[in-house]
Every structure is written in structure tokens, then in C-alpha cells.
Amino acid sequence: MTTTSTTPTPGSSKRSASHSSSARTRFVDGNAIKQLAQLGPVVALILLVAFFSIQAPNFISTNNLTNVLQQVSITAIAAVGATVVILVAGIDLSVGSIVALTGSIAALYLQHATLSTGMATGAAVVITLIAATGCGLLNGVLVTVAKVPAFIATLATLTALRGVALLITDSYPISINNSAFTQIGIGKVGPIPVPVMIMAVTFGIGYVILHRLKIGRRIYAVGGNTEAARLSGIQVSRVLMFAFMFAGFCAGVASLILTAKLSSGQPAGGVGFELDVIAAVVVGGTSLFGGRGRLAGTFLGALVIAVLGNGLTLMNVPFYWQQIVTGAVVVGAVVLDRVTRGETGQ
Amino acid sequence: MKKTRALIPAIACAATLVAGTACSSNVDNNAQGAETSVANVVVDDGGCAKNHDQIAAIQTKLAGNLYGIAAANSDQGSNNNPNPMNADDPIKITFSIEGLSHPFLVKQKQLAEEAARKLGVEVNVISANDDVNQQFNDIQTAVAQGTDALMMMPANTEGLNAVLKQADNAGVPYFFTQKGMLGVKPASQVLAPYTTEGQMLGDWVVDHYAGQQDVKVAVISGIPGDASSDARVGAFMLPLLRACTFDIVAEQPGNYRRADSEKAAQNMLAANPGVNLVFGANDEAALGAVAALQSSGRSGVDVVGLDGETDMFTAVNNGQTLATAIHKPTAGILVEEIVKYLRGEEVPQFKVLDEDLVTKDNIATMQPAF
Numbered sequence: 001m002t003t004t005s006t007t008p009t010p011g012s013s014k015r016s017a018s019h020s021s022s023a024r025t026r027f028v029d030g031n032a033i034k035q036l037a038q039l040g041p042v043v044a045l046i047l048l049v050a051f052f053s054i055q056a057p058n059f060i061s062t063n064n065l066t067n068v069l070q071q072v073s074i075t076a077i078a079a080v081g082a083t084v085v086i087l088v089a090g091i092d093l094s095v096g097s098i099v100a101l102t103g104s105i106a107a108l109y110l111q112h113a114t115l116s117t118g119m120a121t122g123a124a125v126v127i128t129l130i131a132a133t134g135c136g137l138l139n140g141v142l143v144t145v146a147k148v149p150a151f152i153a154t155l156a157t158l159t160a161l162r163g164v165a166l167l168i169t170d171s172y173p174i175s176i177n178n179s180a181f182t183q184i185g186i187g188k189v190g191p192i193p194v195p196v197m198i199m200a201v202t203f204g205i206g207y208v209i210l211h212r213l214k215i216g217r218r219i220y221a222v223g224g225n226t227e228a229a230r231l232s233g234i235q236v237s238r239v240l241m242f243a244f245m246f247a248g249f250c251a252g253v254a255s256l257i258l259t260a261k262l263s264s265g266q267p268a269g270g271v272g273f274e275l276d277v278i279a280a281v282v283v284g285g286t287s288l289f290g291g292r293g294r295l296a297g298t299f300l301g302a303l304v305i306a307v308l309g310n311g312l313t314l315m316n317v318p319f320y321w322q323q324i325v326t327g328a329v330v331v332g333a334v335v336l337d338r339v340t341r342g343e344t345g346q
Numbered sequence: 347m348k349k350t351r352a353l354i355p356a357i358a359c360a361a362t363l364v365a366g367t368a369c370s371s372n373v374d375n376n377a378q379g380a381e382t383s384v385a386n387v388v389v390d391d392g393g394c395a396k397n398h399d400q401i402a403a404i405q406t407k408l409a410g411n412l413y414g415i416a417a418a419n420s421d422q423g424s425n426n427n428p429n430p431m432n433a434d435d436p437i438k439i440t441f442s443i444e445g446l447s448h449p450f451l452v453k454q455k456q457l458a459e460e461a462a463r464k465l466g467v468e469v470n471v472i473s474a475n476d477d478v479n480q481q482f483n484d485i486q487t488a489v490a491q492g493t494d495a496l497m498m499m500p501a502n503t504e505g506l507n508a509v510l511k512q513a514d515n516a517g518v519p520y521f522f523t524q525k526g527m528l529g530v531k532p533a534s535q536v537l538a539p540y541t542t543e544g545q546m547l548g549d550w551v552v553d554h555y556a557g558q559q560d561v562k563v564a565v566i567s568g569i570p571g572d573a574s575s576d577a578r579v580g581a582f583m584l585p586l587l588r589a590c591t592f593d594i595v596a597e598q599p600g601n602y603r604r605a606d607s608e609k610a611a612q613n614m615l616a617a618n619p620g621v622n623l624v625f626g627a628n629d630e631a632a633l634g635a636v637a638a639l640q641s642s643g644r645s646g647v648d649v650v651g652l653d654g655e656t657d658m659f660t661a662v663n664n665g666q667t668l669a670t671a672i673h674k675p676t677a678g679i680l681v682e683e684i685v686k687y688l689r690g691e692e693v694p695q696f697k698v699l700d701e702d703l704v705t706k707d708n709i710a711t712m713q714p715a716f
Binding site: 058064166169175182186263264266269272314318320 | 446470471472473475476477478479482483484486487488490491492502503504505506507508529569570571
């Protein structure tokens, strides 16, 4: 647990977790390039892109890079919510099950919808997002009202929500015949894939929440030092509740894209998805102890993992090695992040 | 924090999504639906009126089941490559396999690579790690990179239609080995005989228990919702139900894995003390049942499975299990078909291989499938 001797005033510094880094933050404030370079994943990403540009045929092609962005969007969107939960020193393991459940709900709705394709799509979007935010609410209630630790609460919902998904679909994938809905996953506006646009909007929302609204400062404060936050008058349980609901909402957005892309609800899909999402957040430099981290880092973290998978596939690296290399890079990126920050670790 | 604040992003994003969809709905709007036609099923209850409804339900399920359809259409109809390659053009095939987490899948990979070496073509195997989304991405990457043909063992019967459309648009033909998908038109597919082998084993079981009444059967199915499991279990049950002398007392999924199946078997055996036979939807399930019987000290319960894996051969030899069927991997044969197709030869639309049943009587002459 990261502790500080000073009481972090909400909003005084994004990195109130340690003296040295908060001093550094103040030093580089206003210097965008230096601030960017502080993010370890930038270095990792540049190295990877340089390496694959030379080694992997067709890596640097518009087509391939568009594909990478489209492929990373699902993980990155869910990671926006996960970043917020991890910033309040929580964890959400139920993301994959929320995706499976809400995707199944959307598919079942679309199968029975009598509205026109466009209207049905709109309704499916709303239903999915409400259901996903509801799942987040359930996590939030378990954590704040029932006082179950986040790890255990979301481990329970990971299992239970998957069970509901399998129950309502009888565990069969539910196919979707709505051409408007599938555009959410595979459509393009001009050269830009729709999922990439949705990803940009989600990150925008996340940025506004964390850095433009009062709730953002409270999120950092609660994650930095819960007790201090409570003493300074913050209603911690409300902040936690918000974080879990927002994570559920983001999982819902990710679920919409996945369901549309696969033109089917996959009640058995998304197994282990939470681990991809958490990996993206951690590689992005967000501390699992809460209070420290940025959305930009999360995006880069997701991108590092996606670029790695894409590049290794293009290089025809055998699958077993891909997994080993990915594991090594996750550790490497975190170490690199720490080194570039000048921290020694605990 | 105000509850309304939490709603702002929700509303904003929903609006964006709806708008985004509306703007893009006129682009590339030719997604086609899966055409799952269930033929008019003529129920054949074999004169066993008490099982009529159950038989009708299984027959209906199999009529819409890809493997039921495939078995009925084997070697009927053929396809030709409209743009054949020259005999000496290099060929590059991408093999997207659902995962490599089971010995059978590894065997598929090896056979594809062997066949490619023999034919002097390149095959590149990509594992989707049992995830449809990953497989979607893999195929998208392969099509963008450029490949002559896509060979697939899909993780699921649904989900890849959109990316296969992209392959179509890019002029990349695709093929299925072992497992297929509904609603798409591959150039050729060599599918596993899930229904044939289930039925073959079911017929054998009926013969084996001829003259006995009220044989109690427990079934360990595979992965819930998986078409291969439905095909095997359904086809196995039909002859038993028609014979009218069997009673299916319990059915639980074992996910095709030994540990899960052992648990399922333990539960079913505890709840039904009179079970005479346990059917596993694959050999791992059957071997799980053997383990459950051993740990509970039960004897006199027969076990049958499907696949013909090495461990099962040992179990049949030891008398722990009665029978299995050799489930032949098809990746090698499909590589041959793909090369034929690319070079302009005619290939069958569907191909389903014949199976061999393995019992104590003929095991000496058989080789394990993997």
C-alpha cells in the first residue's frame, strides 16, 4: 500500500502518492514533451513500431494500422473504466462477463425486435448500456454497501454474470441479422472505423471525468489515501460507486462493438478479457494501489500489447512464443516506466 | 457526487453511438443473415412411442446442426477456382486454428505443416487461443497482409461472418477443417463426422446390450452450446431411444475436459446409483468418468467415449472402457484440397471422412488418432 505522510488535498497533484514524483510532476508541468516522455509506454511503443517497421512485412501500411486501431478499441474502451476503478484502488474482474452478458442481451433483443433496423439498433444500444451500468452498480453495491473487498465482489460477479449469460441464451451464440447494428463493429465513416471513433469519444469522456469534473479529483484523492479523503469530507462510497458504474458502462460500450463485430451475442465469449484490460492499464503506468495514473498511459498500454500481437503475427512468430514475448513485454514496459520516472520501486 | 453527473457521459456516449451508427448505416450495408433452414423433419421413433417426443426434439436439433447437414451432403456438389494459379506459382496458406490447448489441435497443426512440406507450399499457423474475437483479428490481419487462402478451424459457429466477407472482397478463398460455420460459403470444407461417429457408437451400444431391459445411461456432454457436442450426443442417443430398452437418467456437460467431466460423472453417479453405462462426448470425458468410478470404488459400470486418443486405447486394453471411435484429424487432407483448388482443380463442397469403431476385439489392428 502506498502511503504518504501528508494529506493529499484533492486536486493538488495528480501524483500525490510519492514525494519525489509529485516534485517531478511540478517540475515538468507545462512541458508537454517531457511529460509525454515520462510515460514509459511511449518509449516501449516507439521501440516496437521501429522494430516491426523493419522486421514485419506490411506492418507500416494504412490498412494494417487501421486494423490495429480497430482491434485495440474493444480492450482500450473497457480499460478506460478499469483505469478509473484502479485509480480508486479497486479492481474489476467482471469485465469479461459483463461483456458476454450484455452482448447476449443485445443479441436476444435484436432477434425479437420488431422496430425498423435503425430504431432497433438505437434501442439495443440503450438497453446494453443500461444493463452494463447496472452490472457496475451491482459491483458498486457489493463493495460499498455489503463491504465485500472489490477483488472478491467482482470475482463473484465474474462467475454469476457469466452464469446469467449462459442461462438466458441456453449457452448458444445468438446471431444478429441487423445490418445497422453490425456497423457499430465493422462500419467506417470515411477512412475511420466506427469503433475507433467510439474509442476516441470514450477516452474524451474519461478525460473530462478525471480532469475537468470535481469527481475526478475525488477519484484521485480516494485512491491516494482513502482515510485522508474521508477526513477531508469526501463521501468515499459514492466515489467508489461511481467508479464501478462507469467501469460497467465502458464494458457495455466495448460489448456493443464486440457483439456488432461478431454479428452475434457470445455468452461464452470474453473469457479472460478482464486480464487483457488490466494488463493495458498496468502497462500504461497506473498504480494498482490507486491514486496514480493517466488515461493516456492506458491507451498507450493497450496499443503496446495490440501492436506486439499484430507485429508478431505478421512476422509469423509461432503462437507459443508470442505469449512468452507478450508476458516479457508487459513486465519490461512496467520496469521501463519505473526507470524513466526515476523511481526505485518498493 | 451528483447522480446526474454520472448520467452525462452515459447519455453523451449513447447519443454518439446512435449518431455514429446512423451516419454509417449507408456504408457497406450488405451483411447477410445466417441461413439456418431446418428441413421438415420426419420423426422416426423406431416404434418406441414413449420416447417419441425426445427423439423428435433431437432430430429437429440435428436437422439444423452444421455437422448433421454436412454428413448428409458429403461429396455432393463441387467448386472451381475462377482464377486458377499456375502450377509453379508459390502458394501461401494461412491456417487460423481455434487454439492449441488440446492434443487434437496440436495434431491438426502438425498434419497441416507436414502436408504443406510434402506439397512444397507454405502454411502459416495462427492460434486464436480459444477466443472468437482473437480469431476475427487474426483473419483480418492475414487478409490485410495478403495470403492465397485461408484455412480455418473456427472457435465458434457464429461470429466470423463479417471478416469472411472482408476475405471474400479481397479475393481470398476460405476453407474449413473439422469445424465449420453456418451462413457462409467456403470454397471447400472437410468436416469432422460428429454425427456419424456418435451414431456408430450408439448402434454398437444397442447391440452390446441386446436382450437387457432398462439399461441406465448417464451422458457427459461436451461444451454447452457447441455444435459438435450437440451432434455427437444427439446422434448417440437416437439409436438408444429408438431401441426403447435404454433409460437416459442424467446428462451434464464436462466441457470436453477430463477434470470437469470427472466432477460431472461423480455427481451423476452419486445421484443415480443404478447407472449401467456412462457415455462421454469425447475420450477425455470418458476417462474422467473412469477416474470418478475409481475414486468412488464403483465397479460394474461400463464407459464409452469418442476420439480414439492414446490414453483411451490404454483404457480399452485394460478393460476400463468398452469402445471409442477414431476421430480423424482433417487438416492434412484439407491442405491438399486447398492446393488443388488454387491450381484450378475441382474440389468437393463438403467432405466428411468415414470413421472406425474401436473395441477390445479390433484394437490390436488400430492406431490412435492422436
